[in-house]
Amino acid sequence: xxxxxxxxxxxxxxxxxxxxxxxxxxxxxxxxxxxxxxxxxxxxxxxxxxxxxxxxxxxxxxxxxxxxxxxxxxxxxxxxxxxxxxxxxxxxxxxxxxxxxxxxxxxxxxxxxxxxxxxxxxxxxxxxxxxxxxxxxxxxxxxxxxxxxxxxxxxxxxxxxxxxxxxxxxxxxxxxxxxxxxxxxxxxxxxxxxxxxxxxxxxxxxxxxxxxxxxxxxxxxxxxxxxxxxxxxxxxxxxxxxxxxxxxxxxxxxxxxxxxxxxxxxxxxxxxxxxxxxxxxxxxxxxxxxxxxxxxxxxxxxxxxxxxxxxxxxxxxxxxxxxxxxxxxxxxxxxxxxxxxxxxxxxxxxxxxxxxxxxxxxxxxxxxxxxxxxxxxxxxxxxxxxxxxxxxxxxxxxxxxxxxxxxxxxxxxxxxxxxxxxxxxxxxxxxxxxxxxxxxxxxxxxxxxxxxxxxxxxxxxxxxxxxxxxxxxxxxxxxxxxxxxxxxxxxxxxxxxxxxxxxxxxxxxxxxxxxxxxxxxxxxxxxxxxxxxxxxxxxxxxxxxxxxxxxxxxxxxxxx
Numbered sequence: 428x429x430x431x432x433x434x435x436x437x438x439x440x441x442x443x444x445x446x447x448x449x450x451x452x453x454x455x456x457x458x459x460x461x462x463x464x465x466x467x468x469x470x471x472x473x474x475x476x477x478x479x480x481x482x483x484x485x486x487x488x489x490x491x492x493x494x495x496x497x498x499x500x501x502x503x504x505x506x507x508x509x510x511x512x513x514x515x516x517x518x519x520x521x522x523x524x525x526x527x528x529x530x531x532x533x534x535x536x537x538x539x540x541x542x543x544x545x546x547x548x549x550x551x552x553x554x555x556x557x558x559x560x561x562x563x564x565x566x567x568x569x570x571x572x573x574x575x576x577x578x579x580x581x582x583x584x585x586x587x588x589x590x591x592x593x594x595x596x597x598x599x600x601x602x603x604x605x606x607x608x609x610x611x612x613x614x615x616x617x618x619x620x621x622x623x624x625x626x627x628x629x630x631x632x633x634x635x636x637x638x639x640x641x642x643x644x645x646x647x648x649x650x651x652x653x654x655x656x657x658x659x660x661x662x663x664x665x666x667x668x669x670x671x672x673x674x675x676x677x678x679x680x681x682x683x684x685x686x687x688x689x690x691x692x693x694x695x696x697x698x699x700x701x702x703x704x705x706x707x708x709x710x711x712x713x714x715x716x717x718x719x720x721x722x723x724x725x726x727x728x729x730x731x732x733x734x735x736x737x738x739x740x741x742x743x744x745x746x747x748x749x750x751x752x753x754x755x756x757x758x759x760x761x762x763x764x765x766x767x768x769x770x771x772x773x774x775x776x777x778x779x780x781x782x783x784x785x786x787x788x789x790x791x792x793x794x795x796x797x798x799x800x801x802x803x804x805x806x807x808x809x810x811x812x813x814x815x816x817x818x819x820x821x822x823x824x825x826x827x828x829x830x831x832x833x834x835x836x837x838x839x840x841x842x843x844x845x846x847x848x849x850x851x852x853x854x855x856x857x858x859x860x861x862x863x864x865x866x867x868x869x870x871x872x873x874x875x876x877x878x879x880x881x882x883x884x885x886x887x888x889x890x891x892x893x894x895x896x897x898x899x900x901x902x903x904x905x906x907x908x909x910x911x912x913x914x915x916x917x918x919x920x921x922x923x924x925x926x927x928x929x930x931x932x933x934x935x936x937x938x939x940x941x942x943x944x945x946x947x948x949x950x951x952x953x954x955x956x957x958x959x960x961x962x963x964x965x966x967x968x969x970x971x972x973x974x975x976x977x978x979x980x981x982x983x984x985x986x987x
Contacts, residue, residue, distance in 0.1 A: 442559040444546045451542035451570050455579050459534045462580035473956045477530050480957035484515075484530070484581040491519035491582070492528040499524060514631045515582045530582060537579045540586040545570045547593040554600055568975075573964045584631030591631075594624030595639060599646060602674060606654075606667050614674050621678040629685035634904035636685045637897050643682065647675045686897070885925040898926050917943060941976070944969065 440446030463478030479485045494510045498520065508517045522532040548569045552562035569575075578585040598620035605613030628635050654668060884899055902923050908916060917939055923929055949966030953959040 438560075441563045444549060447549055447563060447566060448542050448546050451545040451566075452538045454570060455538040455541045455575075456534055458576065459537060459580040460531070462576055463531050463534075470956075473960060479530055479581060480955070481577055481581045481583065482955060484583060487513055487515040487519060487582045488530055490516035491523050494520035495523035495528050508630060514587075515584050518587075519582050533582055534580075537586055540590050541570065541575060541579050544586070544590045544593055547590070547597055550597060551593070551600065554604070573968060574961070577961075587627050588631045588635070591624045591627030591629075592635075592639070594620045594627065595643065598624060598678060599643070599650075602671065602678070603650065605674075606671050609667065614670065617674060618677055618681060622681045625682045625685045633685070634900065636682060637900045640679065640682045640686050641897055643679055647679065650675070686900075883924060887926045890926050895926060898929060942973075 440450060462480075466473075467478055473480055477488065479488060490511050490513055494505075494507070494516065497505050506517070506520065508514060510516050510520065518536065519530075519533055522536060523529075526532040545566045549562055549566035552565045553559055556562055575586075577583055578589075598617040601613040601617040601620065604610065605617065625636055625639070628639060651672065654671070884902060886895060890898075905923060918935070921932065921935075923932055944962075944965055946966070946969075949962055949969070951962060953962055
């Protein structure tokens, strides 16, 4: 009898939502504390300051700290949900002001969000399986996913976003259960959860409400179609069907206010993008012209220094000659004097030469550093152009761009040797960069024509404006992500610039949604040491997920 009580208590903890919530909260908080306070001492190269390892989080932390100071000075009226367009910083600023401007102030909030999301996963699973312990295991897998550390141990938007999506899924499940089990309270809960979920999606990622709304409409249509086909079954009645239709419509209407909100980071028009590219190109041309101008006085300065040294040498020789004539009666003394004067002349000449060399060295360092900066920018531009060219035109054109790139690469020297570069070396490097920039500019004109077609929305004549506008909103945000996204963007060169383009891409979208990140990403080097480690960890998680997915498909067939 002694051992039954703790075993029963443990069983209840793992099979009830409140027990799981406590376990999930404690686990999430503990892992966040380990990540922020212990791991920085074990892997110092992975972390930034203050226990942060995600670059975005470091930016959110800085914005939140500034906003917390502003709240302390001016009061709560200056608080914003999205300071600088960033929702995580807005939430963090509340805790920074109330507690301390440190990332660990967010741990309780993140743990509450993640634990609640885990309980919703448990609820969804128990709706499809009788074994509550098996459902708890599924929820635990969601909680311990290593990727979740990005939003539980850091400052990020994913926790709230995931919770919002789970609330909407739960709402539709409650609506179905309410009709099947004839429970009125389920229907009222469904409406509340839909509104709450839409808000929690809108706050971090407003664009996703467009997708959520379209998905809910399709889901609602499928539910109604199924119920109409099975209307004569005993658990259906006309009154409940009417209630379902009305509630479903209200649930969809509850999402509408969150789909009409402007994006926090809207895309710029094609004219603005073109203007920016032209400005960047003009800026580089100006830099090259300025360097060329700076090299002219540098050459003149070097020539003047040589002339001064020569003049000083000539003057010194004249002085020696005069002194040697006036001191003929004392040959020994004159000889000694001549030797001393020659030494003075040599020292004067050496000092003038050193001064000229120092001036040249300082100017060489400055120009070499600026040429290296332009070199890096041109390399980045060529990499982007090659990718766009290959994606849009299905090949990378043969040109002398690669020849120029390798030519400039061969001229590279370590930074500490910049001062040793001669004028001839700098001139050669300058001319190569100038020619390279010219070639890139010419090839960019070809790309621009193709990109204009890709980055311009093509309206359809048969779709209602309501649907067209929703698809346009999704495309608009996606285009912005393509332009500003990092290495994690998938299929950036595929254009979805019309309603018709969405349909053939749908299978690919499902593949990305269910199977990414793909194996090709697991072993790539990330932009930071932390993201590199994350890619390796996600590889192991995805292998396990693929196995679970195979069993899921088998389960659907087995229990059809």
